[in-house]
Amino acid sequence: MKITFDFEKPLAELQQQIDKIRQVEEKTKVDMSATLNELQDKFEDARKQVYTNLTGWQRVQISRHPERPYTLQYIELICDDFIELHGDRTVGDDKAIVGGWGSINGQTVMIIGHQKGRNTKDRQYRNFGMANPEGYRKALRLMKMAEKFNKPVITLIDTPGAFPGLEAEERGQGEAIARNLLEMSVLKVPIICVIIGEGASGGALGIGIGDKVLMLENSWYSVISPENCSTILWKTWDYKERAAESLKLTSTEMMKNKLIDGIIKEPLGGAHQDPVTMAATLKKTLLKDLKTLTDRNIDEVVTERIDKFCSMGVVIEDAPAEPVAPIVE
Template structure:
């Protein structure tokens, strides 16, 4: 059976939930009637689950992809780091204010080479979500990320950023400590880094919170994620004074991975297991690892000055307009 620790189901995943319930009922019958062989029935139900996951994945709306990107069982940054690499050493603090738990990073070994992982981290339960501030970093989180980037540059190690945030923390105290400046400084400095930088949207990619660690030689996007300037709910509340139009907003924002690739804002879409990354952590991590290593190998032998020029050109020509 696929990995699914807590079996939490979204609205459009209810048909899968019903099949799991049938499996549970069948197992109870098998326990009560050990003389009857239910193995074939269980195998058929398991096959039906795989088919249903494939069917659901093939017809997702933009809003449903937003929901998948926020799935409570979806793997977060530290889970991907654990599954993809070895010898991870987490580094803490911005050497100025405090250690922001919403932003994590450290050196690790990936496919035989040392890299610096940096990413936003959400919590797996209510207590951890509060500790991680729901993946919304304060200014010190972005300054911590920049410190780690400069450390990686000092030792000539590639940087891999994993983006998963509903946005930078919008509190008054964050603005007082220079949230906008911290994000702008990161964008400016990331453009000029001399080491290879690979950025990946692994969940939510919202606004400046994502851009603060989102400038690199290659920008990848996992299949069931989103990347845009504002969440569908907030867009709906601004345009229609209500969250009820969030599905319409998701459609109009063109925020899916296919949309982003079509606009030239991301370089590659990383496939996920059928139904989403939350169904199989190992497979999701392996698919992501292969994409990161391939892109890293393509850019690491390019001279540093050439890489910087290409990075500036890449981000400088993004966007289009009509007069």
């Protein structure tokens, strides 16, 4: 069953009209090409109008589309070969984060990313893309392995947040994410991070420190989800649309605030409309950035990485003017 969001209903109605006319044409053998062409043009115009004027909340909805490509699908479409590696060597293997060696056009890279599920069973298996501490420790182990063999790291971010369960806190969720932030800041290989869907809170930041931080056009990146923000501020989810606008979480807003380094354009309507084209676009961008970063001195790259993140949120205020002494006559 095809998922249709509220803002897509006018498009769905037009598509139904087109399908009905095609059925009538096939059944009656009457040429209705003129009507079909007119409706098809109307559909394409409406489609462009809808998808080029999306609100923050509408982009959040697209980022969560159940048919949207996830990490393993991108790996399958982008990599010539992929060998998945498992476990953090301490607790276990977190299925919410996958990673391993991949080859892109003959270049070996370490690819790490969040993985969601397509059906109920798979979502439970992947814990809805919410990683436990062992997931972040597995990611760090793989990054350190990449550093050892001097290979670049690519991370694909798509999570509603780190797993908030009691057992995750008992095993050191906060420490695991903080450790990743520290280690990724000084990792002596190039790092490219791409938000491919949801980029929520520390769950995203845990594998989100990189020389290039990119976002797909319809992804979002924020300290909190719109629903949880609405719950905290208004004690209800009813203001999630307002929260999405206030959080400035879209790729264009993040780029405007200099919190990311680039936006990767999606097929009209979202990545789920054409995963193959989306993967090809992502691959092209990754190869270009990998070449730029690997050609540079790694010490300079690491210094720029640290400076970039240290400068985020810094505000320089003008010094107050010196008080002027009163004139005494």
